[in-house]
Amino acid sequence: xxxxxxxxxxxxxxxxxxxxxxxxxxxxxxxxxxxxxxxxxxxxxxxxxxxxxxxxxxxxxxxxxxxxxxxxxxxxxxxxxxxxxxxxxxxxxxxxxxxxxxxxxxxxxxxxxxxxxxxxxxxxxxxxxxxxxxxxxxxxxxxxxxxxxxxxxxxxxxxxxxxxxxxxxxxxxxxxxxxxxxxxxxxxxxxxxxxxxxxxxxxxxxxxxxxxxxxxxxxxxxxxxxxxxxxxxxxxxxxxxxxxxxxxxxxxxxxxxxxxxxxxxxxxxxxxxxxxxxxxxxxxxxxxxxxxxxxxxxxxxxxxxxxxxxxxxxxxxxxxxxxxxxxxxxxxxxxxxxxxxxxxxxxxxxxxxxxxxxxxxxxxxxxxxxxxxxxxxxxxxxxxxxxxxxxxxxxxxxxxxxxxxxxxxxx
Numbered sequence: 155x156x157x158x159x160x161x162x163x164x165x166x167x168x169x170x171x172x173x174x175x176x177x178x179x180x181x182x183x184x185x186x187x188x189x190x191x192x193x194x195x196x197x198x199x200x201x202x203x204x205x206x207x208x209x210x211x212x213x214x215x216x217x218x219x220x221x222x223x224x225x226x227x228x229x230x231x232x233x234x235x236x237x238x239x240x241x242x243x244x245x246x247x248x249x250x251x252x253x254x255x256x257x258x259x260x261x262x263x264x265x266x267x268x269x270x271x272x273x274x275x276x277x278x279x280x281x282x283x284x285x286x287x288x289x290x291x292x293x294x295x296x297x298x299x300x301x302x303x304x305x306x307x308x309x310x311x312x313x314x315x316x317x318x319x320x321x322x323x324x325x326x327x328x329x330x331x332x333x334x335x336x337x338x339x340x341x342x343x344x345x346x347x348x349x350x351x352x353x354x355x356x357x358x359x360x361x362x363x364x365x366x367x368x369x370x371x372x373x374x375x376x377x378x379x380x381x382x383x384x385x386x387x388x389x390x391x392x393x394x395x396x397x398x399x400x401x402x403x404x405x406x407x408x409x410x411x412x413x414x415x416x417x418x419x420x421x422x423x424x425x426x427x428x429x430x431x432x433x434x435x436x437x438x439x440x441x442x443x444x445x446x447x448x449x450x451x452x453x454x455x456x457x458x459x460x461x462x463x464x465x466x467x468x469x470x471x472x473x474x475x476x477x478x479x480x481x482x483x484x485x486x487x488x489x490x491x492x493x494x495x496x497x498x499x500x501x502x503x504x505x506x507x508x509x510x511x512x513x514x515x516x517x518x519x520x521x522x523x524x525x526x527x528x529x530x531x532x533x534x535x536x537x538x539x540x541x542x543x544x545x546x547x548x549x550x551x552x553x554x555x556x557x558x559x560x561x562x563x564x565x
Contacts, residue, residue, distance in 0.1 A: 211240050225248050226264075227244075229264060448560040470511040504542070504560055504561040
């Protein structure tokens with residue numbers, strides 16, 4: 155029964171009613187205490203004293219917004235109505251929210267004076283030394299206690315805030331330390347990758363060079379030359395990427411200089427060295443938009459799509475098309491050629507890349523090329539990071555199409 159009651163109380167405390175009570179109680183409870191103090195001290199017979207005391211108690215509703223003004227309103231209640239709660243709560247609020255030595259000192263003197271001198275002043279007896287001393291000590295304690303409590307609460311809040319800031323700082327340092335560990339591990343993996351891959355590619359390049367020198371067959375020599383050029387290019391890109399991985403923060407100028415910067419100007423060379431039956435239809439001039447990030451994304455999209463054709467559709471015919479993209483009537487449309495920019499007087503808003511291949515040749519051998527299945531996922535993430543889209547699907551004739559659109563605003 156007790157456990158059930160505790161559960162119900164916790165549910166009530168955490169519910170909307172409990173949250174409202176926690177918000178209202180600190181404002182209303184001091185006012186009720188001050189009104190009860192006024193009624194107990196003055197009763198219902200003393201109209202002036204009771205009225206001044208109730209006004210002083212009601213003023214506590216605004217003590218958080220106007221602590222100094224509310225405290226001054228409570229002093230008549232102490233002087234005329236002999237109430238204590240209202241001025242002490244007002245002085246506590248002033249110490250907790252508006253601390254200042256001069257301000258608190260003056261207010262303490264005012265409270266001592268209101269407490270020490272009787273109402274009316276004609277009742278004050280200067281020769282009553284013992285009684286006056288006791289009243290003065292009582293007034294000093296009455297003024298010092300709320301000031302000390304208010305300063306204590308304020309100091310506690312400041313300490314809690316500083317502890318919270320320190321906790322956030324420690325968490326930030328922990329994240330920085332973790333990032334540094336990741337950077338160190340990334341550099342180690344980059345070195346290992348460079349050592350392993352560079353060794354194998356260098357052997358391929360040396361073997362291709364030996365074949366190019368030793369063979370008399372022109373076709374074999376051309377093939378060996380192509381293999382050697384691809385090997386050298388692979389080593390260069392590997393060196394660039396390893397440099398990026400080893401850089402402390404990929405956005406530094408040094409890291410950007412190390413990063414490979416392929417664009418649409420290199421696309422014909424990529425298609426030429428792909429050893430595929432590719433028809434390239436170019437509807438945009440490389441570098442015309444100045445959006446190099448978009449052109450690099452387009453280059454990587456074509457590169458990955460051609461790699462997938464070699465893996466999964468050997469012997470298939472491929473069509474690569476790169477066009478500018480407009481927004482016409484709220485719908486995107488591709489232009490027919492670069493001359494449209496001059497004719498319409500409008501700049502293209504984006505770039506569309508489409509790689510479409512037919513069904514594979516049944517007589518062609520399928521190369522045993524490794525694959526992790528992450529190529530299209532990476533292309534889609536790259537397109538989304540630039541604010542574009544990427545679509546990859548099978549076609550009705552047994553082929554495959556990859557279509558991507560990139561806005562120039564991201565470049």
